[in-house]
Amino acid sequence: MSHAITVKGLSVSYERKVVLSNIYLDIEQGFLYGIIGPNGAGKSTLFKALLGLIQPNSGEILIEGSSIKSKRKKVVYVPQKSDVDWTFPATVLDVVLMGRYPHKKLFQQLDQHDQAMARAALQEMGIENLASRQIGELSGGQQQRVFLARAICQQADIFLLDEPFVGVDMTTEEKIIQLLKKLAAEGKTLLVVHHDLSSVREYFDKIILLNQRLIAYGDTDQTFSEENVAQTYGGQLPILHQTGMIS
């Protein structure tokens, strides 16, 4: 079994505050991973480190055995919806075509093939009729689909998704999870930051429980235990019990 991502002794701190401490992870290729942890657990920081956007204080990250710099094309990041400027003058097609940019050299133009790939990605997400809409005119679910279409269009091997289910309708949530499972079945590796504990078992093959340090990771069946979740969320567990998020 090959490792899509290997993290060895990763530590990150901002100013003097430790955000991630001594993380070791072997992410196996072809699985759908949920990353679970409370706010401030370092989930986004882990993504940033994987994407090579921040310099870790110590530790090493290998993407398919080499550094991120040579593997940028292979890794695609789907940001939180709230991180996007929806008033920007760009259409759905413009955004999806961004997925082709990493495949192009400076003076190379986008061609028919790129257009066709973008159309296919739109179709896959069921939003081909929205291609010429400005992105701000879409509903929350449609917006999320646009960014997934962009990710598909990039033909990456590794997908990092930051809370893709926030602010989307039920139909879109179902569509997204179907797509993610399909991509995993095709051999893609997917890491998903996720908040809703009630759907963890249903959605993810494997989970990573994170709270500044790695609490546990592995197959959801064994890893998603009350004990592990309790450790991840610390004192917040009683609330989770009351709201019925975990049983």
Add this chain to the structure above:
Amino acid sequence: MSELLEILQQEWAIRALIASSLVGVMCGVLGCFIVLRNMSLVGDALAHAILPGVVFAFVLVGYSALGFFTGAVIAGLLTALGITWIQHNVGTKNDAAIGIVFTAMFSIGVMGISYISRNEGVHLDLKDFLFGNVLGVANSDLYLTTGITIYVVVSVIVFYRYLFVSTFQPVIAETMGIPVQLIHYFLMLLLSFAVVASLQTVGVILVVAMLITPASTALLLSQRLPSVIILSAIIGLFSAVLGLVFAIVLETTPGPAMAVTATLFYALAVFFAPEKGLVFRYLRKRQLKARIKLEDGLKQAYRLEQQGSLTIESLAEKLGTTASSLQKILQLLRTKGLIEKGNLKLTSIGVGEAEKLVRAHRLWETYLVNKIGLNNEQIHEEAERFEHLLPEALLDAVDQELGFPSTDPHGSPIPAKAGEPSFPLIRLANQEVGKIAEHQSGQYVSAQLWRMGLLPGADFKVMEKSLEQVQLKVGEKEVKLPVSLARLVNVENTKN
């Protein structure tokens, strides 16, 4: 007019026209990125801050376009670096850091100019730097401006994808390996180029107007970056040229005239832009209001007609309008064929439309009570508003989500969707009994029912309803119908 044409044929006027056009286009193109990156203040700052560079160059090499250019670019980049350094290393707020640096640089420049222009024989006028002196453009200035404009436009075309992604989503750009920070400084460099080139035309104080006003105008007019850039270039061009002509005609300063012209275009767009303009937004609002009034009229007429008390007086009272404005509403309803001509009676189309509204109203009320948890008193007003706004597809989804209810929270019946039976099987709850009606809405439905052994007049009981299917008991036999069919089957509710 002929006098103006004569003036415009003078060599100095032609040079001024060319210089203004170039500056208009260049600032228009570059301005789009400045505006979209929220760098308007930085642009303004950079424009002011080049002044000491120009003065220093003058002291070193005298009056030379290339000298000014070099000095200005160095001063511009030093300012950009200085601002960024303060932002990253000192705790001062961003805009304050910008303000501190550019006012200091500008002041040094102004002091320098007034100091050296005290010397005999120095022709350096502070006013020319502040507001431009387009009528004094020399050939060497023109070459420089042309070169810079071409460089800026070509750069934007070549690096378009990089500029687009790093402006729209800097983080994504970084994950693609695009050097976002480098592009930021490159834009600063282009910006200082543009400012130097604009020095003669509009001057350092007003160059920001040429950068942000045409771009902001274009952003009101288009939804795609490539067309925004082209539009902005065109608007910039017209602002500069028309501004120059106005200035010549009115014998006033060209720079401010260009800025004012650009602002006029902006004002026009604010009011008349097709999508985002205030006028059209107002008109759309009025249209909606008129439609709501009409729909309310139709709905009340339908209700009164059902109660058998539809008269002009009762309708006017229900709607709370005067007789004359009611006549207007009725006239409109008649032209739309919703009310019979010459008769106060709804046409079949009118009844259909009214039932759509009633369905929307009651479904929405049911939704607010069952799903949102509001109580019966709170919901009517909400539904009054939303019945006009909810598209039918959404209502169908609400209908399904609610499990196809037959009555609203007040107990009033919810009309069926147009083209569907008045009492579809799907409305029956678990354990309720019913009878397959004689009349079905189409052959397809009858054929399906026949195939399942459900003949007209057959009594049945609903055993179990799920999201996909309905299970019935007919005599001793169990039959499963898909929900899509259960919505189309007309039944009589025999209520035990």
